[in-house]
Amino acid sequence: MSKVIGMGNALVDILTRLQDDTILSELKYPKGSMQLVNIEEVANVLLATRDFPRNQASGGSAANTIHGLANLGVETGFFGKVGRDEWGAFFRSDLEKRSIKPYLLESDNESGRAFALISPDSERTFATFLGAAVELAHHEIPDSLFDDYSILHIEGYLVQNRDLIRHALQLAKSKGLKVSLDLASFNVVEDNLDFLHEMVEKYVDILFANEEEAKAFTGLAEEEALHKISEFCDLTVLKLGKKGSVIKHHDEIVKIAPIQVESLDTTGAGDLYASGFLFGMIHGLSIQQCGRIGSLLAGKVIEVIGPKMDDATWNMIKEEVAALMN
Numbered sequence: 001m002s003k004v005i006g007m008g009n010a011l012v013d014i015l016t017r018l019q020d021d022t023i024l025s026e027l028k029y030p031k032g033s034m035q036l037v038n039i040e041e042v043a044n045v046l047l048a049t050r051d052f053p054r055n056q057a058s059g060g061s062a063a064n065t066i067h068g069l070a071n072l073g074v075e076t077g078f079f080g081k082v083g084r085d086e087w088g089a090f091f092r093s094d095l096e097k098r099s100i101k102p103y104l105l106e107s108d109n110e111s112g113r114a115f116a117l118i119s120p121d122s123e124r125t126f127a128t129f130l131g132a133a134v135e136l137a138h139h140e141i142p143d144s145l146f147d148d149y150s151i152l153h154i155e156g157y158l159v160q161n162r163d164l165i166r167h168a169l170q171l172a173k174s175k176g177l178k179v180s181l182d183l184a185s186f187n188v189v190e191d192n193l194d195f196l197h198e199m200v201e202k203y204v205d206i207l208f209a210n211e212e213e214a215k216a217f218t219g220l221a222e223e224e225a226l227h228k229i230s231e232f233c234d235l236t237v238l239k240l241g242k243k244g245s246v247i248k249h250h251d252e253i254v255k256i257a258p259i260q261v262e263s264l265d266t267t268g269a270g271d272l273y274a275s276g277f278l279f280g281m282i283h284g285l286s287i288q289q290c291g292r293i294g295s296l297l298a299g300k301v302i303e304v305i306g307p308k309m310d311d312a313t314w315n316m317i318k319e320e321v322a323a324l325m326n
């Protein structure tokens, strides 16, 4: 069976449930966005949210996708960088628990953390301190890293390190891997448009984007954006949140209905959609089935706080996935 390796920011998520959106206005964070913050701003976020309930989970967009695949039984690996601290140890042990091969480099700097501020309507806004994650450098990618794998999944959040992305994608393609990219966040796309266009046009086979990201990437809305992106990629997946998703594979267009659930926290929804979709692809399923499995996983993860689900939930998911495979 195909094996999948992920590369991304190795982060621990600190998830805080807000009572309303006042704190977002006070901190000047656009709702639903991701902003990079320094260690001083981390102190501000912690102070501003000190009275609200907090959870911790291992995170990072690509790592979340890899966790989802691993939970479904796919052989996986993850390449990233953490600090020699409690968060780095937590991130590593979570990979190991799921039998994900950890290619984790270590730094003397603190591990990265993503502060997810969850609004009552379940939208999440990120203040991300990259810490050690941002130090991952192109020359640290071992030449043999991709040798055992057939798909490389990476996240748009890595754009702060363009040499790293370029080198990884070139190496992956030279070894015959398919490249899957999740655009990550509309403001990441807006701020790195030319670079992302170059990478997508040259190297990306499978692209995941939500409506806002696709619009930022193409200047077009919904299906027009889908058509534009699919000029460059074999497979384009446009995630439309409550409206479901639409996928273009060469000339085939497939619409996937959303799953009706009570959403608590949208953190990881797109990442888990990618897990389900890639799982379906690896098993040679139809585009319709791949999309349905993606949608199922996205629907399940938004019913919990954070991007990780417990074993009991995964057992239920696996039964539903098995049914969707027939």
Ligand SMILES: OC[C@H]1O[C@H](O)[C@H](O)[C@@H]1O
Pocket (backbone or CB within 6 Å): 009, 011, 012, 013, 058, 059, 060, 061, 064, 114, 126, 157, 267, 268, 269, 271, 307
């Ligand atoms: O896509 C969601 C993930 O992105 C951020 O990087 C957080 O770590 C979170 O888990």
